[in-house]
Amino acid sequence: MNFNPSEIASQLAAAAKADVQINKPLAPYTSYQIGGPTAVWVAPAAEGDVGRILELVNRNDLPLFILGRGSNVLISDRGWDGVTLYLGNNLSGVTFDGRMARALAGTLLLEVVRAAVKRGLAGMEQLAGIPGGIGGALRMNAGAFGQEIASTTRSVKGFRHDGSPFQAARQDITFDYRRVPELEDVIITSADFGFEESDPHILSGRMEDILTLRAKKQPLRYPSCGSVFKRPAGYYAGALIEEAGLKGERIGGAMISPKHAGFILNVNGASAADVYALINLIENRVFDRFGVKLEREVRLIGEFD
């Protein structure tokens, strides 16, 4: 580490209205419940403070990690040797105006989905059950059952890593499968969404069906990050892993789900190293058996051997 965390923390506290801490454990902020501490933690309460934080991070040339609701990350057991900019429940809230909604980055996707459904606004109901926040959902172009967050997105606001403000309309953003090139360098602070009018009862029924289906198909009893791998063209990652004979395989406290082989679960105090070892086992075995190179959907944060 080539910086003094306490010094950076006091500079951050002076520069922005934010909760600033040092050596803070990250595991409680992830759906995996895994990961070591971050050297510096900064959680601003307003969009405008993000710019000031970035300015300081850049001036000191500090490694930066943006943490949303932590449902698609595997954080190293050694943690993050830099600054974690948390944009979760500290920067949360959604407001509706007719068929439009504006949500802060940390708002839970499910909160927006439920509020839209209640108002009879269609376009997001099939995303119910995806556990992240709005910022993470945009960054990943989260989707399920043929619907993606891209379809309701109207504009995205935030800052580039260099601290300059960013604002883009939907038509200027390419939303690929779980990848959004134009947002890779962006810290998203809020976004606008547009919906179609519909019947709240129909939408609510559709949403409940999706939630039931997810509970039936997915292993939701144990901490996980959902599907570890992206869907390879022409295949399903879960089916390949199952056919490779890896269902139920365990390393330490981590296990490949016997219910859905695309999920690696934290069944008994797993370390990041345990999960990482299973990721490597899957990648190697699937490549050896089928010649398919699986691409990770989960984001690995920090150092892995």
Ligand SMILES: Cc1cc2nc3c(=O)[nH]c(=O)nc-3n(C[C@H](O)[C@H](O)[C@H](O)COP(=O)(O)OP(=O)(O)OC[C@H]3O[C@@H](n4cnc5c(N)ncnc54)[C@H](O)[C@@H]3O)c2cc1C
């Ligand atoms: C049980 C379970 C089921 C899941 N099912 C699905 C599913 O059906 N479909 C699907 O697409 N995903 C699914 N996921 C994965 C995950 O929920 C999504 O990828 C979600 O959108 C991630 O949002 P997050 O806020 O948790 O992001 P995080 O995990 O906090 O971050 C993910 C990435 O986005 C970046 N990021 C986060 N916030 C911001 C921001 N404000 N600005 C810039 N970058 C940011 C992070 O740096 C990181 O690279 C599932 C996960 C679980 C645990």
